[in-house]
Amino acid sequence: MVLGGRLRRLREASGLSREQAGDHIRGSDSKISRLELGRTSIRERDLVDLLQLYGITDAEELAAFQELARQANTSGWWHRDNDWLPKWFDMYLGLEQAAQVIRCYEPRAVPELLQTPEYARALLTLAHPGETAEAIERRVVLRMRRQHILNRPHPPHLWLIVEEAALIRRIGGSRTWSAQIDRVLAAAKQPHVTVQVLADHVGGPAMTDGAFTYLRFAEADLPDIVYLQQLTGALYLDKQADLDAYRSVANQLSVHAAPPEHTPGLLAALRRRQPRILDQPVRREAGRGH
Template structure:
């Protein structure tokens, strides 16, 4: 279990090592191509030391990596603010966001799929502006109106990944408590439930409700997110979010355990169709 920056170094190093091997190069030969000592390549590949975006570009060029999506992801892992493809909009809010939140957003923006269990609030990608404001104000007391506005703007801007090309594939299991908790009052909650229904109509969004009737389940210990990457499964990561920080789990055993847990929760939850009927019943819809 590690914090974001450390897990990113290890994942970046592992991917660069795999690319070097695929290129048929030893670490010494790779170092010679970019004008480094072999020990620098080794330190980067083991995650002992970080790699600057410029260093990653040199290695990717030496290995003949032309895949723009892969290059972009690796540059993000190296801390690039201006990768080859997407606009890293969240850096405009750098002074407002803690590093762990910026890490989360960058992973979210580059992932091809996201599986999430939520036990307390609606996932950020599916929140209405009013709901996002109420949640943010409650979670971080004493915020000025200006900072609150900025954090809500970030929350809403994150939702663009659901409308990108290609969009993020989102699978969400929501505990019934998420739907019952009146965040912001009845009016705000009613509109939030309507947005969930609308989001579930998107072909790349799968929404399931885990009713109270399901009893105790593996998710009672807390919410989690699993990010997956289409061409680089070794970069998949589980994120456990806490009040003041996030923890990242990237060991194969952790990924397998949380994947199994998510699949188990999904199997005990209502089907997507039944979930929409459940929400409709709460809103008085048909």
């Protein structure tokens, strides 16, 4: 992704369009877009041709870019024993690992980075009804491994806005639900995690089409990305107009949600209400992740 960001910066500094760059390597503007977003690996010949087009001729600079390309083409940890992962989700895992800020709005279920194994298992079983228990378990293990980014020495800031309805649903049964609420409560006390609850009467779903994740990166060469997961694929938005729109919606949702300092009290109140909360069904797409 760093390589792609730097190539984009060089192209823009050269005053060239993606279409012009694509023509130079016998490709298309969409190929350049995929390269710049880190969605696909780059062949050494294409890299050299692009760098020459952008005016990079110094041998040391060329070698540095070639090393970046080798690093970019190295598989991440999630590739091991996970050959079932679709390519569209593979890209998200790389972005998630590199993000400095992860802002997530979730109207249906607790966001994946805070799910307990039992809660995740219940959701994934719902989302993939034809899979074996072993296949579901692989998905659970992957989801738990993703959460390790929150325990790194320099973790990303995780900012979650969750609908009250998503927290009330006792997915997996009372015991699983209670443990999940406790997990969110514990996470909300960490300095790099912000959790806000959006009350049902606010009408959060009316502000957006559904769940989304807004990713921001420390590397200046990497643009922000909005990730929209769908039933059989995902959209990655990086155009400025799209970023502005989703950032505005995220800010509106944050303003309308309860302040972060109220979250522990709200979650504790949910726990106390447990005997009066009925088990509620959740739509299949709430558990559609990997």
